[in-house]
Structure formats: structure tokens, C-alpha cells
Amino acid sequence: MVINVQNLVKRYGELVAVDHLNLQVREGEIFGLLGPNGSGKSTTINCILSLLKYDKGSIEVFGKPMTPTSYALKRDIGIVMQNVAVFNELTVYENINYFCGLYIKDKEERRALVEEAIRFVGLEDFKRFLPKKLSGGLLRRLNIACGIAHKPKLIILDEPTVAVDPQSRNAILEGIQKLNAEGATIVYTSHYMEEVEQICTRIAIMDKGKTLAMGTKEELKAMIRSAETVHVEIFDLSDAHLRIIEAQDSVSKVHYQNNFLEIHYSGGKNNLMQLLNYLQNNGISFGRVTSEEPTLNDVFLEITGKELRD
Numbered sequence: 001m002v003i004n005v006q007n008l009v010k011r012y013g014e015l016v017a018v019d020h021l022n023l024q025v026r027e028g029e030i031f032g033l034l035g036p037n038g039s040g041k042s043t044t045i046n047c048i049l050s051l052l053k054y055d056k057g058s059i060e061v062f063g064k065p066m067t068p069t070s071y072a073l074k075r076d077i078g079i080v081m082q083n084v085a086v087f088n089e090l091t092v093y094e095n096i097n098y099f100c101g102l103y104i105k106d107k108e109e110r111r112a113l114v115e116e117a118i119r120f121v122g123l124e125d126f127k128r129f130l131p132k133k134l135s136g137g138l139l140r141r142l143n144i145a146c147g148i149a150h151k152p153k154l155i156i157l158d159e160p161t162v163a164v165d166p167q168s169r170n171a172i173l174e175g176i177q178k179l180n181a182e183g184a185t186i187v188y189t190s191h192y193m194e195e196v197e198q199i200c201t202r203i204a205i206m207d208k209g210k211t212l213a214m215g216t217k218e219e220l221k222a223m224i225r226s227a228e229t230v231h232v233e234i235f236d237l238s239d240a241h242l243r244i245i246e247a248q249d250s251v252s253k254v255h256y257q258n259n260f261l262e263i264h265y266s267g268g269k270n271n272l273m274q275l276l277n278y279l280q281n282n283g284i285s286f287g288r289v290t291s292e293e294p295t296l297n298d299v300f301l302e303i304t305g306k307e308l309r310d
């Protein structure tokens, strides 16, 4: 087990930010911590890293208790924090060299690692740039390079793609998968369910300081009743027909707006076929039809009653 968190409780005054949280991360995973803003992801990460004191519970990393002075353990951990933390007066190269130097003392070895990290995040043309000359996306990439240059076995990234352009975002996500393929275990926190679905091999869904569900995306989706969402373009649907469709057994919610009928099903079989038969039998003409599998947002909605999206 790479990380083992048992019964973690962290309070800020009256507020319980992390509430009896249990979390196990296994070697080789890309583990996703998915939850809305304020659900306690950063607080959990900061407790795991011993950057924050907590009120209750135990935390082990690589099988050993994590404490503020666990320097040997920290050598094996790479951290990419939510807020970019680099020195403004140092260049791109110097920043990465500084952070790598906290763990790698040999100059030649460090030079090779810094160059490798620069290539890895695609900052070859910006080595001598000061951070203030970099775009938001490039700054994030520098932040990542600083966290991973020393080749840690465990890499923790806290919302590394917030406010990043799509090109840098893809580069970051692909980079994380590559680090994992090279052997690093990854913990990735995000409130973007698409990203978590795309790269994570196992996911914990978090809300109000608790993990509500944990599993692969397939396991999480299998937990919920809502089977699919169907969209049908219909130019003229009467209220009477809408009510009949809404009253079907497996229909959990319908919404008709801007010529589109949206139906959420909870279970049932051949839902789409039955719907289209109904429309045809009643002379209701329709255009485009799409059917979507449940998303992690549907899982979140089902277990919390609210949307994961901002």
C-alpha cells in the first residue's frame, strides 16, 4: 500500500473539513480524488503530506507513519500544489534545479534530471525565462517540472489543470499517464469529472470531507440506478404527451426545452426503442436522437442530490 489513511478528521474551528476519511492508494495506480470545490481534497492532501496537523486518525505512506520530519519518505514523494509555488526571481531552469536540489545533491546527476524534466513538460524553449514571462499553462508545466524532476515514486497533483488552456491541459494529462507508465504511483485531485474519467484507474468521490464511493469508473457507474440519458429533437411536443412519457416506470426525470426532450432513465430495458415507438405511434415527428451512458456527474448526483459541476 502506497498511502493508507484511516479515520482522518481535520477541523478548522467549528468546520469539519475532513470527516472520518478512509483512503487506500495502491502501487501503480492513478488514483483520482474527485469532489466539488470545498469538499476537502486539498486539506486531505496536506494532511497526508504532514503539512497540516490533524485532529484524529492515522496516515501511512509506503507503510510508514508520515510525520513532519519523515525526510526519507519525502524524498520519494513529488508534490504539485494547486497554487503555483515557484521563485519569481529564478529562471525556469534555476527553479527546477533548486527543487530537484532539495533531494539530489550530485550536480551531474541533477543536471541530467533537470534537463529531462524540462523536456518532459515541453519547456525547452523557455529555460532562461523568468516565471512572469510564462503564460498560465506554461507556468503550470513549470510547477509540475519542479515537483517531479527528482523522480519520486509517488506523485501527488492537486488540481493541476485549473485555469489552463486546452493544449496545456492535454499535455499535462498525457504527461501524468506517462509518469505512471514509467512506474510512479499518482494521486490526482480534481473537480473535473472528465479528466478523472480520462486518466484515473481508481476514483474516490468526495463531498463534505467524506469519501462517498470508491472504485473504478465502471464500478462507480454500476452503483447507480440511472442507466442512461436520451436526447430527442422534437419540434412540437404537447404537455399531454410529455406527461405520459414522464409517467413511464423507468423514467426518473424529463425536461423539454428549445425543441429538445431530455429523459433520464433509472434502469429499465429497451428505453430508447420504447420511446421512439411511442413517438411514431402518436404521429410525433422527431429529428436527432442521442443516448448517453451515465457519467461520474450522474453518480455524484445520485449519491449527493446535487451536481458536481460548478
Ligand SMILES: Nc1ncnc2c1ncn2[C@@H]1O[C@H](COP(=O)(O)OP(=O)(O)OP(=O)(O)O)[C@@H](O)[C@H]1O
Pocket: 012, 015, 017, 035, 036, 037, 038, 039, 040, 041, 042, 043, 044, 159, 191
Ligand atoms: N485554512 C483554513 N481555515 C479555515 N477553513 C478552511 C481552511 N482551508 C480550507 N478551509 C475550509 O475547509 C473546507 C475544505 O477545503 P479544501 O480546500 O480542502 O477543499 P477542496 O476540495 O480542496 O476545494 P478547492 O478545490 O476549492 O481547494 C472548505 O469548506 C474550506 O472553506
